[in-house]
Amino acid sequence: MDKATDERFTVFLREKAAEAKRELKYDPRQFLAMLGADGGYATVSKLVGGRNPSDGFVKLWESGRLDLSVEALVLETEWIRFFDEQLLKEAERKLKAANYPFVRHAANAGSERLPADTLKKATPEYIWRAVQLFRSGNVSHPFGSSTKYDLIAENGDRFPPKAIFGVALSMALDGAVIEPKHFSGDETSLCFALLRDAGYQIVPKGFNAPSLDPASLPEQGWAEGDRKLVSHLKRERAAGLAKAKKAQYKRLHGKLTCERCRLDPVTAFGTELAEACIEVHHSTTHVSQMGAQHMTTLDxxxxxCANCHRLVHRLLREEAGA
Structure with missing residues (x-):
């Protein structure tokens, strides 16, 4: 879930908490504090994912209003699309144990929408590859032109977001036929959330978004003689490129490690957050010779790791000043 969607989800949850306070004389102080600290998505994931029902769940059960529990709110509303099946099953387990007759939300009767777990297979790697296909013009798909939104590619080109996602998902599913009926494409959709998580802007048509062209990015105060390094740095910051490479590397190797010193940061630091130690670098030093239409490949x-990345850039800076 991207930041903007999470903010809307948080507002939705605050409104439900206010309803509980107003109608049940129940003060959801701890729940509101969690929302303020972590946001809606993280709060719900923590509460629903816990093995035992939360205090708030018990109080709502005692009041006969489990419809206001976060478990019911993710199962019975449109927000269901943002949560994976494992968490939804946990929500179902708790509600069944409390004898609450929940009904899963469905956008349309007989809908052919794919579940969230399937949509999430369109990782940043496949989304990046889909964007490159659209840039090359070598793509065929059953999606029409977008009427409301544009996805902004790294060179400023605009493409239909839903079509990009459909092609990406098809690649992720080994060429399966993906059609518009299989998922939604709007501001609250998982499709848009995954595209944004992959590093791309999605804007209303006609909106003049800030340029994502690496050539337009600031030069960080490098000296005139460091043009090679400046160009190199700009190329590395192309939209979606780093996330695509990391997703590919994890798919091929099972985890993120440094290709130079072999550091496994997750093992070294004991937390998945340590993946932030791995950065993406152009392995070719002559990036400045790439033409404006050059299309980098993930290879x-x-x-x-951050240390090796700094060292490589120091070596490049020495070369640039030679």
Whole structure:
């Protein structure tokens, strides 16, 4: 769930908490504090994912209003699309144990929408590959032109977001036929959330978004003689590129490690958050010679730990000043 969607979800949950306070004389102080600290998505994931029912769940059960529990709210509303099946099953387990007759939300009767777990297979790697296909013009798909939104590619080109996602998902599912009926494409959709998580802007048509072209990015104060390094740095910050490479590397190797010193940051630091130690670097040093229409491939990139990345850039700076 992207930040903007999470903010809307948080507002939705605050409104439900206010309803509980107003109608049940129940003060959801702890729940509101969690929302303020972590946001809606993280709060719901923590509460629903816990093995035992939360205090709030018990109080709502005692009041006969489990319809206001976060378990019911993710199962019975449109927000269901943002949560994976494992968490939804946990919500079902708790509600069944409390004899609450929940009904899963469905956008349309007989809908052919794919579940969230399937949509999430369109990782940043496949989304990046789909964007490159659209840039090359070598793509065939059953999606029409977008009427409301544009996805902004790294060179500023605009493409239909739903079509990009459909092609990405098809690649992720080994060429399965993906059609518009299989998922929604709007501001509250998982499709848009995954595209944004992959590093791309989605804007209303006619909106002049800030340029994502690496050539337009600031030069961080590098000296005139460091043009090679400046160009190199700009190329590395192309939209979606780093996330695509990391997703590919994890798919191929099972985890993120440094290709230079072999550091496994998750093992070294004991937390998944340590994946932030791995950065993406152009393995070719002559990036400045790339033309404006050059299309980088993921094989041109390396996953390096922050220390190795700094060292490589120091070597490049020495070369640039030679």
């Amino acid at each position: 041109d990139l390396q996953c390096l």
